[in-house]
Amino acid sequence: MTYRYKKQFAAFSFFLLFVAAWGLLVYQFPPQGIVETLGIRNGYLVAFIAGFLGGISTFTSIPYTIVVVTLGVGGLHPVWLGVLAALGLFFGDSTSYVLGYYGHHVVPNGLQGRFLRLRMWLLARKRAWVVPIFIFLYGAFFPFSNDLVVISLGLVRYPFWRVMIPLGLGSIIYNTLLAYLGAYSAGYFL
Numbered sequence: 001m002t003y004r005y006k007k008q009f010a011a012f013s014f015f016l017l018f019v020a021a022w023g024l025l026v027y028q029f030p031p032q033g034i035v036e037t038l039g040i041r042n043g044y045l046v047a048f049i050a051g052f053l054g055g056i057s058t059f060t061s062i063p064y065t066i067v068v069v070t071l072g073v074g075g076l077h078p079v080w081l082g083v084l085a086a087l088g089l090f091f092g093d094s095t096s097y098v099l100g101y102y103g104h105h106v107v108p109n110g111l112q113g114r115f116l117r118l119r120m121w122l123l124a125r126k127r128a129w130v131v132p133i134f135i136f137l138y139g140a141f142f143p144f145s146n147d148l149v150v151i152s153l154g155l156v157r158y159p160f161w162r163v164m165i166p167l168g169l170g171s172i173i174y175n176t177l178l179a180y181l182g183a184y185s186a187g188y189f190l
Contacts, residue, residue: 018063019063019066033074034070034071034074035071035074035075035076040076043071043074043076043081044076044080044081044084045084046067046071047064047067047068047071047076047081047084047085047088048084048085048087048088049088050064050067050068050085050088051064051068051084051085051086051087051088051089051090051092051175052088052089052091052092053088053092054088054089054092055088055089055090055091055092055093055094055095055096055146056092056095056096057092064085064088064089065143065175065178067085068081068082068085068175068178068179068182069178069179069181069182070182071179071182072178072179072180072181072182072183073182073183073185074182075183076179078176078179078180078182078183079176079179081175081176081179082172082173082174082175082176082177082178082179082180083172083175083176085171085175085178085179086168086171086172086174086175086176087168089146089168089171089175090164090167090168090171093146093147093150093164093167093171094160094164096146096147096150096151096154097150097151097153097154097160097163097164098154099151099154100150100151100152100153100154100155101154101155101157101160103154103155104154104155104156104157107155115155115156115157116156118156119156119157119158122153122156122158123158131158131162132162132165132166133166135149135153135162135163135166135167135170136166136167136169136170137170138167138170139166139167139168139169139170139171139173139174140169140170140171140173140174141170141173141174143174146167146171149163149167150163150164150167
Protein backbone atom coordinates (compact mmCIF):
# COMPACT_ATOMS: atom_id res chain seq x y z
CA MET A 1 0.00 0.00 0.00
CA THR A 2 1.47 3.35 -1.02
CA TYR A 3 1.69 6.36 1.25
CA ARG A 4 -1.14 8.12 -0.60
CA TYR A 5 -3.54 5.22 -0.10
CA LYS A 6 -2.52 4.84 3.54
CA LYS A 7 -3.24 8.53 4.08
CA GLN A 8 -6.63 8.28 2.35
CA PHE A 9 -7.48 5.13 4.31
CA ALA A 10 -6.51 6.83 7.58
CA ALA A 11 -8.62 9.90 6.76
CA PHE A 12 -11.62 7.77 5.80
CA SER A 13 -11.18 5.63 8.93
CA PHE A 14 -11.02 8.74 11.10
CA PHE A 15 -14.19 10.04 9.46
CA LEU A 16 -16.04 6.77 10.09
CA LEU A 17 -14.75 6.59 13.65
CA PHE A 18 -15.88 10.16 14.34
CA VAL A 19 -19.36 9.55 12.93
CA ALA A 20 -19.69 6.27 14.83
CA ALA A 21 -18.48 7.81 18.11
CA TRP A 22 -20.78 10.81 17.75
CA GLY A 23 -23.69 8.54 16.84
CA LEU A 24 -23.02 6.38 19.89
CA LEU A 25 -22.79 9.47 22.08
CA VAL A 26 -26.09 10.83 20.76
CA TYR A 27 -27.69 7.38 21.08
CA GLN A 28 -26.55 6.96 24.68
CA PHE A 29 -27.22 10.53 25.73
CA PRO A 30 -29.96 12.73 24.31
CA PRO A 31 -28.79 16.06 22.85
CA GLN A 32 -30.31 17.94 25.78
CA GLY A 33 -28.17 15.80 28.12
CA ILE A 34 -25.07 16.56 26.06
CA VAL A 35 -25.74 20.30 26.30
CA GLU A 36 -26.45 20.00 30.04
CA THR A 37 -23.19 18.12 30.53
CA LEU A 38 -21.16 20.53 28.41
CA GLY A 39 -22.88 23.65 29.67
CA ILE A 40 -24.07 26.52 27.51
CA ARG A 41 -20.71 28.29 27.16
CA ASN A 42 -18.82 25.08 26.51
CA GLY A 43 -21.44 24.05 23.96
CA TYR A 44 -20.74 27.19 21.97
CA LEU A 45 -17.00 26.57 22.37
CA VAL A 46 -17.45 23.02 21.04
CA ALA A 47 -19.31 24.45 18.01
CA PHE A 48 -16.45 26.91 17.39
CA ILE A 49 -13.79 24.20 17.70
CA ALA A 50 -15.76 21.79 15.51
CA GLY A 51 -16.10 24.51 12.86
CA PHE A 52 -12.38 25.25 13.06
CA LEU A 53 -11.48 21.57 12.70
CA GLY A 54 -13.93 21.29 9.81
CA GLY A 55 -12.20 24.24 8.14
CA ILE A 56 -8.63 22.98 8.49
CA SER A 57 -9.40 19.44 7.45
CA THR A 58 -8.40 19.81 3.83
CA PHE A 59 -10.57 17.51 1.72
CA THR A 60 -11.23 15.08 4.61
CA SER A 61 -14.10 17.14 5.93
CA ILE A 62 -14.60 16.49 9.61
CA PRO A 63 -18.40 16.45 9.92
CA TYR A 64 -18.77 19.48 12.16
CA THR A 65 -22.32 19.85 10.83
CA ILE A 66 -23.39 16.90 12.96
CA VAL A 67 -22.13 18.77 16.02
CA VAL A 68 -24.02 21.94 15.04
CA VAL A 69 -27.29 20.07 14.48
CA THR A 70 -26.91 18.11 17.73
CA LEU A 71 -26.22 21.24 19.75
CA GLY A 72 -29.22 22.89 18.07
CA VAL A 73 -31.38 19.96 19.13
CA GLY A 74 -29.86 20.27 22.60
CA GLY A 75 -31.33 23.74 23.01
CA LEU A 76 -28.52 26.17 22.23
CA HIS A 77 -29.61 29.37 20.53
CA PRO A 78 -29.46 28.68 16.75
CA VAL A 79 -28.21 32.14 15.74
CA TRP A 80 -25.30 32.15 18.21
CA LEU A 81 -24.56 28.55 17.35
CA GLY A 82 -24.47 29.36 13.63
CA VAL A 83 -22.31 32.46 14.10
CA LEU A 84 -19.75 30.73 16.32
CA ALA A 85 -19.52 27.61 14.15
CA ALA A 86 -19.09 29.86 11.09
CA LEU A 87 -16.41 31.88 12.89
CA GLY A 88 -14.48 28.70 13.63
CA LEU A 89 -14.95 27.63 10.01
CA PHE A 90 -13.69 31.06 8.89
CA PHE A 91 -10.43 30.63 10.79
CA GLY A 92 -10.01 27.07 9.57
CA ASP A 93 -10.71 28.04 5.96
CA SER A 94 -8.27 30.94 6.29
CA THR A 95 -5.49 28.45 6.95
CA SER A 96 -6.50 26.56 3.80
CA TYR A 97 -6.45 29.82 1.82
CA VAL A 98 -2.97 30.65 3.11
CA LEU A 99 -1.88 27.11 2.20
CA GLY A 100 -3.03 27.72 -1.37
CA TYR A 101 -1.71 31.29 -1.52
CA TYR A 102 1.80 30.44 -0.40
CA GLY A 103 1.78 27.02 -2.01
CA HIS A 104 1.49 28.41 -5.54
CA HIS A 105 5.18 27.78 -6.14
CA VAL A 106 4.58 24.01 -6.16
CA VAL A 107 2.35 24.38 -9.20
CA PRO A 108 4.15 23.33 -12.40
CA ASN A 109 5.46 26.16 -14.55
CA GLY A 110 3.05 25.25 -17.35
CA LEU A 111 0.10 26.05 -15.11
CA GLN A 112 1.53 29.30 -13.74
CA GLY A 113 0.51 31.19 -16.89
CA ARG A 114 -2.99 29.72 -16.78
CA PHE A 115 -3.37 30.71 -13.15
CA LEU A 116 -2.28 34.25 -13.98
CA ARG A 117 -4.85 34.44 -16.81
CA LEU A 118 -7.53 33.04 -14.51
CA ARG A 119 -6.67 35.64 -11.87
CA MET A 120 -6.93 38.45 -14.42
CA TRP A 121 -10.24 37.03 -15.66
CA LEU A 122 -11.62 36.85 -12.10
CA LEU A 123 -10.52 40.41 -11.31
CA ALA A 124 -11.85 41.93 -14.55
CA ARG A 125 -14.19 44.86 -14.00
CA LYS A 126 -17.11 43.14 -15.66
CA ARG A 127 -16.96 40.15 -13.32
CA ALA A 128 -15.55 41.69 -10.17
CA TRP A 129 -18.92 41.66 -8.39
CA VAL A 130 -20.02 38.20 -9.62
CA VAL A 131 -17.24 36.20 -7.98
CA PRO A 132 -17.99 37.32 -4.37
CA ILE A 133 -21.70 36.65 -4.94
CA PHE A 134 -20.90 33.15 -6.17
CA ILE A 135 -18.63 32.58 -3.16
CA PHE A 136 -21.39 33.81 -0.81
CA LEU A 137 -23.99 31.52 -2.40
CA TYR A 138 -21.57 28.59 -2.28
CA GLY A 139 -20.95 29.15 1.44
CA ALA A 140 -24.64 29.64 2.23
CA PHE A 141 -26.29 26.84 0.28
CA PHE A 142 -23.81 24.16 -0.80
CA PRO A 143 -23.07 21.46 1.79
CA PHE A 144 -19.65 20.71 0.32
CA SER A 145 -16.22 21.45 1.70
CA ASN A 146 -15.07 25.04 1.26
CA ASP A 147 -11.52 23.87 0.66
CA LEU A 148 -11.95 23.46 -3.07
CA VAL A 149 -12.95 27.11 -3.47
CA VAL A 150 -10.59 28.52 -0.86
CA ILE A 151 -7.44 26.70 -1.92
CA SER A 152 -8.14 27.25 -5.62
CA LEU A 153 -8.63 30.97 -5.17
CA GLY A 154 -5.55 31.07 -2.95
CA LEU A 155 -3.53 29.39 -5.68
CA VAL A 156 -4.56 32.02 -8.23
CA ARG A 157 -3.79 34.67 -5.58
CA TYR A 158 -7.30 36.09 -5.54
CA PRO A 159 -7.51 38.71 -2.72
CA PHE A 160 -8.08 37.19 0.73
CA TRP A 161 -10.93 39.46 1.83
CA ARG A 162 -12.79 39.04 -1.46
CA VAL A 163 -12.88 35.33 -0.72
CA MET A 164 -13.24 35.12 3.03
CA ILE A 165 -15.84 37.82 3.78
CA PRO A 166 -18.47 36.46 1.36
CA LEU A 167 -17.64 32.89 2.34
CA GLY A 168 -17.84 33.74 6.04
CA LEU A 169 -21.21 35.47 5.64
CA GLY A 170 -22.51 32.54 3.62
CA SER A 171 -21.24 30.13 6.28
CA ILE A 172 -23.14 32.05 8.96
CA ILE A 173 -26.35 31.50 7.00
CA TYR A 174 -25.56 27.83 6.35
CA ASN A 175 -24.66 27.05 9.97
CA THR A 176 -27.61 29.00 11.34
CA LEU A 177 -29.92 27.05 9.05
CA LEU A 178 -28.35 23.83 10.32
CA ALA A 179 -28.86 24.91 13.93
CA TYR A 180 -32.50 25.83 13.23
CA LEU A 181 -32.94 22.50 11.47
CA GLY A 182 -31.75 20.78 14.62
CA ALA A 183 -33.79 22.95 16.94
CA TYR A 184 -37.09 22.65 15.09
CA SER A 185 -36.85 19.14 13.69
CA ALA A 186 -36.16 17.54 17.06
CA GLY A 187 -39.84 16.86 17.64
CA TYR A 188 -40.08 14.89 14.41
CA PHE A 189 -37.15 12.58 14.99
CA LEU A 190 -36.85 12.26 18.76
